[in-house]
Amino acid sequence: MTTYYINVRQYVHRCPAEPNRHHVIQRQQTIVATTPGGPCLKPISVQGQEFPCGRIAVYENQCAACKTQVVVNHVDTIDLGFQGAAELVAAAYQDTLFEAHQ
Ligand SMILES: [Zn+2]
Numbered sequence: 423m424t425t426y427y428i429n430v431r432q433y434v435h436r437c438p439a440e441p442n443r444h445h446v447i448q449r450q451q452t453i454v455a456t457t458p459g460g461p462c463l464k465p466i467s468v469q470g471q472e473f474p475c476g477r478i479a480v481y482e483n484q485c486a487a488c489k490t491q492v493v494v495n496h497v498d499t500i501d502l503g504f505q506g507a508a509e510l511v512a513a514a515y516q517d518t519l520f521e522a523h524q
């Protein structure tokens with residue numbers, strides 16, 4: 423079982439559409455550590471070549487070594503404060519906050 427530990431950075435704000443603090447879509451995930459699962463326990467042979475089952479089989483059929491899991495190590499929540507139309511237009515030049523809502 424390969425384990426990926428990730429840090430998540432998420433953003434919240436308030437805006438005219440929803441005065442209560444809420445999540446915006448923008449979200450960053452960073453892998454901070456990996457624990458390798460080790461060699462495949464049931465490699466699959468394709469045209470005479472062996473591949474780890476994790477590269478070919480669907481998740482349910484993968485061996486214990488190939489399966490992966492993601493563990494959230496840390497979550498940062500950043501409050502962008504109130505963002506009305508003017509703030510969102512300004513932020514769109516920097517990143518993708520403009521698409522914050524759907
Ligand atoms: Zn909003």
Ligand SMILES: [Zn+2]
Binds near residue numbers: 463475484485489
């Ligand atoms: Zn495997």
